Amino acid sequence: MENFDFNKKLYVITESAISKGKSNEEVVKEAIKGGSEMIQLREKNWDKEQVKEEAIKLLKICKENKVLFILNDYVDIALDIGADGVHLGQSDMSIKAARKISNKKNKNLIIGLSTHSIERAINADKEDVDYITIGPIFKTRAKDYTVGTEIIDKVVNSVKKPVIAIGGININKIDEVLEKGAKSIAVISAVVSADNIEEEARKLVQKIKSF
Numbered sequence: 001m002e003n004f005d006f007n008k009k010l011y012v013i014t015e016s017a018i019s020k021g022k023s024n025e026e027v028v029k030e031a032i033k034g035g036s037e038m039i040q041l042r043e044k045n046w047d048k049e050q051v052k053e054e055a056i057k058l059l060k061i062c063k064e065n066k067v068l069f070i071l072n073d074y075v076d077i078a079l080d081i082g083a084d085g086v087h088l089g090q091s092d093m094s095i096k097a098a099r100k101i102s103n104k105k106n107k108n109l110i111i112g113l114s115t116h117s118i119e120r121a122i123n124a125d126k127e128d129v130d131y132i133t134i135g136p137i138f139k140t141r142a143k144d145y146t147v148g149t150e151i152i153d154k155v156v157n158s159v160k161k162p163v164i165a166i167g168g169i170n171i172n173k174i175d176e177v178l179e180k181g182a183k184s185i186a187v188i189s190a191v192v193s194a195d196n197i198e199e200e201a202r203k204l205v206q207k208i209k210s211f
Helices: 022-035 048-062 075-081 095-105 119-127 150-156 174-179 195-211
Strands: 012-013 038-041 068-074 087-088 111-114 131-133 165-167 185-189
Touching: 012 022, 012 048, 012 195, 022 038, 022 048, 022 195, 038 048, 038 174, 038 185, 048 068, 048 075, 068 075, 068 111, 075 095, 087 095, 095 111, 111 119, 119 131, 119 150, 131 150, 150 165, 174 185, 185 195
Parallel strands: 012 038, 012 185, 038 068, 068 087, 087 111, 111 131, 131 165, 165 185
Antiparallel strands: none
C-alpha cells in the first residue's frame, strides 16, 4: 500500500491468548469495523508455518477493507504472501538486511521498528524505516519497564519519521498520550481483550481523530 499516511491511526496488534476465545480473524474484522486502519499479526509463541497460514487469512480481510496489514518479525513471509509490511524489534534482523531482502521482491515493503528510548528512536530515524514505535508508555503484561508519557513529545520533536505510541494504552489513558504529541496509537489488550471489540476500537479512533 503505497503512500500510506500514518497520521491519526489506530494500530491494532493481535494476541490470541488474551482474546477471550475469539479468533484473530474475528478480532481483526471487528477492529476494522470500529475504524482501525492498521493491523499487525503478532503471535510470539506460534511456529512459523502457523504464523504464515494465519497471515494469509488476515491479509485477505485487510485487503478487502483497504486496511494496512503488517506482519511481526518475518520479512520472508511478509514478502512471500504480499503483506504491506513487516515490524521488527531491536533484537530482530537489522533494518539494512531487511531492506536488502525486500528490495529484491518488493521495494515498497513498509518496515516499522520498535524503540524504547530517545536515542534508539533517533537512530531508527536515520535508518530506512517507514515508522517508529515508542514504548511501552505504561505498564504492560509483557514488559517489566515503562518509558512514560514524557518521552513522547521528545521523540516526536527529534525525528522525522511517523511515531506510534504503544504499551498499556487504553481509553482511560489515551488522552494523556495524545496530549504529549502522539499522532497514532498502537494497542493490544485494549481492543483484543474487549468484550465489544468494535465499540472499543471506535472509541479509541474517535479520540485519535478528534484530537
